[in-house]
Amino acid sequence: MSTGKGPVGIITGALSGIGAATALEFARxxxxxxxxxxxxxxGDEMITKAAELGGTATVAECDVTDYAAVERLVARTTADLGRLDFLVANAGIAEQSRIASGDPARWARVVQTNLLGTMHCVRAALPVMRRQGEGHVLIVGSTSGREPYVGEPSYLASKYGVVGFAYALRMECAEYGVRATVVEPGTVDTPLTRRPPAVRALLEQMHPLAPEDVARALVFTYQQPPHVVISELVIRPLDEAVNADMPDAEPR
Incomplete structure (x- = not known):
């Protein structure tokens, strides 16, 4: 797969929602x-869409909770394409519960995917970027990582962790020319957010972000000059209530 003149990047959670929209935006x-x-x-559909927009794409099956699999993904990328200009750490899941009755196993899966999965991807990619003396790590966080509400405790915990990790990353990687950005969207209309019926009803009452809105924000931060880093970007719907509780998955 030829790199041409465009940048080389890995996007996780790339075949739906924010990840898919971001892939197509970078393909441009x-x-x-x-x-x-x-x-x-x-995957085949995304490969075709990327090509139509001027990019090239390869699909890779990868579970970000498996660090060895993530290492192989990065190694394959650099072996095939010669470098790694950006990483979009986007893979994530959610679950709704109350703390007093939640399933710890489900909580663990959320934290392993959202927080440790992000850390795994950055840990595998950062040495490559450090050797290059350049690169950009783009982390998809959430306003749930700064504004608590009732109903998704494990998701909030994971996203608070992601934002903290992004802060630590930014402080560490700037010294060797690598940029780090965390983009924190508010309510986004994606297959993930639409699963619970109560959330679907909420989305129908407001104007949530589209995945493409978040994708444009990610690419905007990437396109800044090399000496400029947008370290944190919060993007939310105009009519989103800042401290509104998400609907409960079960009665109080």
Whole structure:
């Protein structure tokens, strides 16, 4: 797979929602993309769409909770494409529960995917970027990582952790020319957010962000001059109530 003149990047959770929209936005830049996801059924369609927009794409099955798998993903990327210009750490899941009755096993899976999965991806990619003396780590956080509400305790905990990790990363990696950005969207209309019926009803009452809105924000931060870093970007719907509780998955 030829890189051409565009950047080379890995996107996790790349075949749906924010990840898919981000892949297509980077394809407009002529990027060579590794589209990583735990489910790859829609991979061929994404490859075709990326090509139509001027990019190239390869789909890779990867579970970000498995650090060895993430290491292989990065190694394959650099072996095939020669470098790694950006990483979009986007893979994430959610679950709704009350703390007093939640399932710890489900909580663990959320934290392992959202927080440790992000850390795994950055840990594998950062040495490559450090050797290059350049690169950009783009982390998809959430306003849930700064504004608590009732109903998704494990998701909030994971996203608070992601934001803290992004702060630590930014302080560490600037010294060797690598940029780090955390983009924190508010309510986004994606397959993930639409699963619980109560949340679907909420989305129908407001104007949530589209995945493409978040994708444009991510690419905007990437396109800044090399000496400029947008370290943190919060993007939310105009009509989103800042401290509104998400609907409960079960009665109080």
């Amino acid at each position: 830049l002529g990027a060579s993309l590794i589209l990583a996801d735990i489910e790859t059924q829609s």
